[in-house]
Amino acid sequence: CTPVCGGWPTSETLAVHAGLRRVADQVFYSRSTPLLRRDLADYTLVDASLRYTLPGKRVTLYSGVENLFDEDYAEAYGLPQRGRFIYAGVQFALR
16 A cells, blocks of 8 residues: 655645545455455545634644545455545644
């Protein structure tokens, strides 16, 4: 798995981030003998986020999405991962 990520500060207050992860050729083995080898499905994940810093630079708003296209995948056999995850928040600087 080699992630490709990029961040672009579009201005002093706005930043955009995108990520792409392609995972392929994963295998797992049975728990009993004879050991049997099986392949896990290949998958591609796309993430994106935005950060906006308000004037005064003490408050930042952010939002993003992980697994943008709601890809079904498992990182290990029998352990499916969540689908699309959307988040948002506010960050305060106390200094």
